[in-house]
Amino acid sequence: MTDAQxxxxxxxxxxxxxxxxxxxxxxxxxxxxxxAVLLSVAIAALLFLTQ
Structure with missing residues (x-):
């Protein structure tokens, strides 16, 4: 797991x-x-999976 994740x-x-x-x-x-909750989860998931 990276620091960004x-x-x-x-x-x-x-x-x-x-x-x-x-x-x-x-x-x-x-x-x-x-x-706000849905978008933050979606953005976090997208960034987490693309790291």
């Missing part, structure tokens, strides 16, 4: 956590939070 494995859950927290406090709509 390890970074993706660390950064993606942090992004998801922020999206959930922002939704919980009402700063973003549900669709925005879901979109």
């Amino acid at each position: 390890l970074g993706l494995m660390v950064a993606t859950p942090i992004i998801i956590g922020f999206a959930v927290a922002l939704r919980w406090i009402g700063a973003v709509r549900t669709t925005g939070a879901v979109t």
Whole structure:
């Protein structure tokens, strides 16, 4: 596992956590939070597999 892949494995859950927290406090709509989570997972998976 490369450093970049390890970074993706660390950064993606942090992004998801922020999206959930922002939704919980009402700063973003549900669709925005879901979109952020889905796109961050998709981008992380794409980058992880192409490294």
